[in-house]
Amino acid sequence: MKDGFRQSMAALHTWTGLLFGWLLFAMFVTGTAAYFQEEISRWMRPELVATAPPAPATQAAIRWLQSTQPDAESWFITPPSARNPATEVFWQPRIVDGEPHARRRRGDTSATLDGDGRVVAVRETRGGFFLYRFHFDLHYMPVLWARYLVGIAAMFMLVAILSGIITHKKIFADFFMLRFGKGQRSWLDAHNVTAVFALPFYLMITYTGLVTLATLYMPWGITANYASPETFFADVFPDNAEVAHTGVAAPLAPVGPLMAVAAQRWGGAAIGSVQIANPGDRSATITLRQAANSAIGARGESLVFAGVTGRVIGSSASQGGAMATQSVMVGLHAGRYAGWGLRWLYFLSGIGGTIMVGSGLVLWTVKRRAKLPDPMRPHFGFRLVERLNIAAIAGLPAGIATYFLANRLLPTGMTERAEWEIHSLFLTWGAVLLWAIARPYRRAWVESLALTSALFAAVPVVNALTVPRDLLSGLMTGDWLFLAFDMAMLLLALGFGQAARKAATVTSKPRRRTRETREMAAA
């Protein structure tokens, strides 16, 4: 009885894995990179040198906003932190009745300031934040489509994990089994080992990923109890009612003391964000949110102050069990709470997942190639999978290396610079796909992997050549980031280089002499 069940689970595992394997590979790559999105953003904005204490920097940012955006509906300030030395601000312009609601581009309503509240002359880039957003919003498509697509992929992943566990016959006996040089068996070993070693992580990351966008995928729990989303949100966040703009001007209380009050309440935790609604008005409110690294739960505590008097008028309501569970699940997925040690563990597990998906994709072709009726002329579907594998596994990493290179090489004054950094990623990815289609299969693997290796190796070199010397030395003293980034690039270059070498030296194993091979040999 068990064999039929295992077989059906094996088939289910193979197809759910293959059909969304390429998208899942891309999600794993960008998701893994996103754990260091702040560091990547910092590397991509080398002009940001000095950090500043958060309270004065926030006050300076408020001064800047008061002079440039006095009529905005709300201001949102992210104070400098250990991971980001600059102050990030964005604002929501006031919508005047009667004026058409113009679609604003992200860049028009945000700015990066230094500790003194001045706009930093920093190259236009979307930094590591782009990789994070690509993870679930993809690119070149409406965000909603992308989120549905990644949700379907995540659901397929969940089923693939469950069916994989069921079908893996000797999960304990084969725990340490990794044999090299045995063709299909080696790929299966690699797939099994990377899958089993971080299995709790994959289960967690897939399920929590679905939960993060759960209201999009499964709104029925809410619609069953609430006639409209508004009534649900009013029930969950009773203190969040928007206060009407009175039109009576009143100065804002200084924010430094408020931040101290909040920090004290939260046992010394840092302030993650400062949101000011109706600034400059008598009805202004200042909402302080706890920094993400204070607790696992994503929905951190917040404190609301009256903007003019500085008196506490509200705080985040205590959460029920289900809400707290959801908050922790989202927090686990994003990993913003993690310190350095745990963050690296997240990153390594993500790399493991990337290898797991990649080895699964390659395993599919290796296994099927042995079973082809005519190995000299595989059918179209098979050839498609082979080439898409190359494009996914070598192409996207090559694109990311190019993204970093473009950040250093594109002229700073260029229009749409940030978008062109992103275009360069996809142009490279597309080029690898075309190369993979044009070249013979084995050569395509070797050349694509070698190209990826070369691109990653080029990053530290181009960095040294393009970032001004004095800036670089200023950064090197006591700043490990650039050193670590260079090391990471070199390690990736080494990894892909090794892969290219292995791909070049693989020889076809002598196949079992079946009737077909004998006929082929005879012909």
Add this chain to the structure above:
Amino acid sequence: MIHALAIIVTILGFACLCAAMARHRKDVFGHILTARSARRLRIAGTIALLSALALDMTCLGSAYGAVAWCGHLTAGAALVLTGLNRKAARRK
């Protein structure tokens, strides 16, 4: 640093569990062990892994520690596997 210490403990744990397995015993020790020593190794390995959990939860907090422990298990298992393959390759 607590992470390094916990990973060392998981390495010890997985090394014991690995050595207790018939398939890998030869690779680790160069000779076959008795069933009793295999059982002892399995118990020792399990205790080591659980000790790592206790260590993590004590030093990092129960929730954070439990999550970190999963990562330490992964790292320890991967390092033991690497060591095992190196040893097997040298034996050849």
Add this chain to the structure above:
Amino acid sequence: MARKRIASPQGFAARINLPLRVLGAIVGGYGVTSLAVACLARILPLRPAEASIAATLASFAIYAGIIVAIFSARSVLRVWLWLEAVALLLGGGLYWSILTGGRL
């Protein structure tokens, strides 16, 4: 050792077997999961907001479980019969619950 065979009829029936199973799993499974989540949200003895969220959190496990069950079931016909029956039951219960209890 008795081996459970997945029913494999011949001809057209054989070819449509897999697509029907896939359809049942993806579409039918989603439908049943949605109804189950909605019913759970109304049945769970928690505050409405809490019940809604709790049911939503469980939904993906329910969906995954249904998909695995469908692909290990013996016959596609049984799969669809079960899907219909459960959907009717849950749907009817949900309808009655909303009719009598209303929504916030």
